[in-house]
Structure formats: structure tokens, C-alpha cells
Amino acid sequence: MRIELEKRAGASTLYSILSPFIALGLTVIAGGIMFAMLGKDPVSALYSFFVEPLLDIWSLHEIAIKAAPLILIGVGLAVCYRSNNWNIGAEGQFIAGAIMGSILPVTFYDWHSPLLLPLMMIMGMIGGALYAAVPAFLKAHMNTNEILTSLMLVYIAQLFLDWLVRGPWRSPDGLNFPITRDFVPEAVLPELISSGRANLGFAFAIIAAVLLWLMMRYTLKGFEITVLGQSERAGRFAGFSSRRMIWFSMLLSGALAGLAGIAEVSGAINKLQPIISPGYGFTAIIVAFLGRLNPLGVIVAGLLLALTYVGGEAVQLTLSVSDKVTRVFQGLLLFFVLSCDTLILYKIRIVFAGRTAEDGAN
């Protein structure tokens, strides 16, 4: 028995819509099997993982809080990957943005001004973009693989943040805990609706996604991204510069990751601490692919992945399974998304006997 692929005449519209749903279905089934193997009732476990968080207001806010960074980073990465640039260090740019954006509220901790928050957000974006500029420069001008450099920079950013909050930025009244001073109220991102917990970060995410969708669909830049991503050679004939595209896509995704970082620190944590992200930068890679590298799809995908974080916390409490199930779910989901995407371009045929192309070559 073997599996053969046959190329379709064109991309299948049906499957390009269906494939994320098939992938989700398969993930749920695989997740059920995993829960059964852990000795839990799969149906009730899946229920408390995927459904229960949707039923109460507190969890919905929690989903919005976690979806905000995922969508913000995810749309940037979607555009970046479309252009065939592989920034996988968004986690590092997230941290760089958080650090850069926190300079004002940490060093001028008694400055109260309505200007503070916008300045923080802008500096966060600059921080993320600057940090992404390193792999961008190295790829565009030194021919260095951006996958490896951007990833190495994640570890460096984590260690730098760790040093900051244990060293120069440690709060004098934090009882020696590795945290900075709490941000003043003017430095805290306001809530989206009063009496909820979700903050403006979620609005940033939706606005960014819509803007990038418009850019991809209606502007020359969007066309340039698609062309250069699919064929660098064709892009060159059209007069597009792949070197400029490296800079553009990396700085864009870096700036959005940086904004996500400072928005998270300002809106959800209100101070800096050694760990400020449960791997948002990496999960956003899944978000980008699950959203089919389409900014609007990324919104849906971001909400879904946020649900896996909240659901993971829920089953940890109710079923006392480890929160690692979240990571497993996310990994499985990406696997199934990638395999189901094959259906868009190929027909899959299972051949039980007979000679095939590979045998025929003998």
C-alpha cells in the first residue's frame, strides 16, 4: 500500500476553505485519544478543554487577552512568510518590544502623562523592529540564514530581560523579587469594555489584521509580497527588489511582535518580570499557518489558539492533567494543518497494488 499524489489543475477552492476545519477535527480526535491514554474520559476532557471556556465571561476575556498577542504577531508573520522570509524569532522581538516600551514607565516611574501610553507603544514597535533588523541585515547583506539567527536572538533576548529585572531594573520595593516597579495607571493599557479584563491590545490586533488584509489585497505592496514570495526571479523581472522585501517583511513582523510585547506587559502584567510570554512568539507561527497566511484567517486562528491556552489551564484545574497538553494540542494542530494543506494542490490516492511511478523507474 502506498500513497500517491496527483497534482490538481489548480488550487482547489473547496479544500482551501475546508482544510483548516478537517485539521481541527483531526486534532480533536487525536486529542481525545491522548486524554484516553492519560486515563481521562475523552468526551468530558475535550468538553472542558474546548467548550467550557466559551461559556463564561471570565474565560472569554481571558481568550481575548491571549488572542491579542497571537493575532498581532501572527499577522506580521503571515505577511513575512508570504514573502518567503522565515522570521521565527518573534518571541525575541516580543521581548525586545516589551523592554524598549518599558524604558519610560520604569526609568521615569513617577511621570504621569497621557502621552506616556502612546509613546510606550511606539517605542515597543521600534524595539521589536530594531531587534528584527538584525536578522534582516544579516540576510539581506551578509547572506546569513534568517531562521537560525532570528531564533538564536530569542535566547539572547530572554537572558537580557532576565538580567534587567534581576539587576538594574529591579524594583527597590519588590522584596528582592525579580520584578520592576508596577507601572503607573497612565502606563496601563485601558480595558476594552469597562468591568472586563480584556484590554485595548485586542483592538490593536484586529485593526492590524484588517489593515494588513487591505494591504495584501488592494495595494501594489501586497502584490509585490506575493510575487516575490512565490518566485523571486519573476519578482526581479517585475522590478521588485528581494533585498528591500527582506527588510520590509522582517521590520513589519518585528514591529508587530514588539507592539504585542509592550501591549502584553502594559495591559496584562503591568510590570516586567523574567518570563513575560508563554511562548506567544512560537505559537503565533501556528496561528499564521492555521490562518492560511491570510490576515483575516489569522484572527480566527488566533482566537482558536488562545482557546487552547485557556482550555489547557481549565483541564489542569478540573482533571489535574499537566498544562503541557496545551503544547501538544498546538503541535498536533500545526501538523494536521500542514498535512491537510496538501489536499489543496494535490489529489491523494491510496494505491494498494500495481506498479507505480517510483517502481516504474527501476
Added chain:
Amino acid sequence: MGIVEAILLTVITAATPLVLAAIGELVTERSGVLNLGVEGMMIMGAALAFAATQVTGSPYIGILAGIVCGALFSLLFGFLTLTLVANQVATGLALTILGLGISGQIGEPYVGMSGIKLQPIVIPVLADIPFIGPLLFRQDLIFYISIALIIGVHWFLFHSRAGLKLRAIGDSHGSAHALGIHVIRTRYLAVMFGGACAGLAGAQLSLVYTPQWVENMSAGRGWIALALVVFASWRPGRVLAGGYLFGAVSISQLHAQALGIGIPSQFLSALPYAATIVVLILISHNRRVTLINTPASLGKPFVPDR
């Protein structure tokens, strides 16, 4: 034992997992497949090796478990990228994310448990040579395997027919297919070899380097191994040299921390990652040289036409 010997011993221990993971990935990449899931396969190997050792009491069964687990886990990557022609970069990342998740779950019951360290095998006569003896001939099995693999892979790639075919596939899968070489089958084997080596590297981490289970204990070594393959310009001998260079850098920061020199520990810990970036720049800034060394089909999907 002198201080120099003691330091060199720690360098060898730190370098071995890098060498192992890199030599496996080298074979995978020589066949034209870019598997970015080394970190995931490595951490799976570490978790399984530790668990199997705890259950059976024998680190040798642990080693075997690490190897088998790495190879099986890489099959997942192989199925997606080779059979379903999924994007290799994304699938490799998925393998890493999944590996970190599953290994965390497997290792959970073993957190904080003291492990069983793999004991050295003393090679008679040779072990008594001053200086060299204790360094090279009083080592554990995994070290010996790592050296044997370097020599074996070099011989395989450049002195055997099968190795020639593998390189042909990596440089032009279309031509190799036209010549009747089994592209997909060879690539599956190459991917599994890479997985087995990464799994063994993981076993070294949890049985020799720090004989215990800590979540995320691979700490980016899988990624450094990937950089090492580029650094080595896809040549086994240079993997060995590069592995020991990186091992020295990563261990020197520990020694520096122990000496208590006035640099914050975080900066020293960042050294191996910064060194990786610097080395990558040095090795790849000349575009022509890179193009000559890189397997020409690396990362490109292959669908046999009919």
C-alpha cells in the same frame, strides 16, 4: 588529573550532543531534506531515554530508547514532507513544538528525580596513555559512537555507492529520479538517520551531561546543531571540529561563572547563542562559497511525475 584535562573532559561532554545531532542532520540535508525539528527530536530522545532508564534501571536500554524514539518521531516529519510534500520549514517547526510538548508530558513524573549516569567504558592499554588516555579512552559509549559516526558517515558519503546516490539526490532529485534512484525511499532513511542521531544526542543529555530530567533541557542545542551543519559546509570532519569549538564556548561560560568574574551570568549564558550568530555570518557572507557547498535540492519538495 590536571586542570587542563578536567576542562577538556567537560568540553568533550558538552560537544558530544552537538556533534551527534549535527552529523545526523548533515546526512538528512545531504539528501536534500531540511529538517528543522532537531530540537524536538533531541528533547524527545532525552525524555524517553531518561524514562526508559528509570523504568529498567539500565542506561543502555535508555540509549536504545532514545535512538528508536528519535527515529520514529522523525518519521512523522518524513511522512508530511516526503509523502504529503508539506512545507519543510513549517513541518520542522511543528516537530519542535510537538516534541517540546510531548516530552514535557512524558518527563513530568520524573522531574526532580536523580538519574542514573552512564558509566565510562575503559579501553585497556590505551586508557593508560598519559593525558590522552583519560580524555579519549575512558569515555562513555555515546562518545565512542559519536566518533565512529563521524568516520562512518564520511566513509559512507564519499567512499560508498549508496552515499554517492544520496548526494546525487540532494544535488538534483529530478536527475537522480530519472536515473532510477529511489528518491523518496532514500530520503526517508536519511530523515530517520537524522532522527536517530538527534535522539541519541538527547539521550546523552539526560544520561551523561546532566543525568536528570529538566523540561526544555536541550536549551536550543538542536538549533545550534543546525547552525553547525552550515558551519561545517556539510562535511563530516568539520562537524567534529565545529562541535568541539561550540562545546568549548558553551562550557567556557560555565567555567567563567564558576570563577566568578565580574560579568553577569546572563551575558555569559548568551555566549553560545551569540557565537552561533557570529560563526554563521563568517561562514555564509560569501554567497558563492555557500552556493557551492549547499546541496542544491535542499528544502525543495519532490513529487515523482508520471
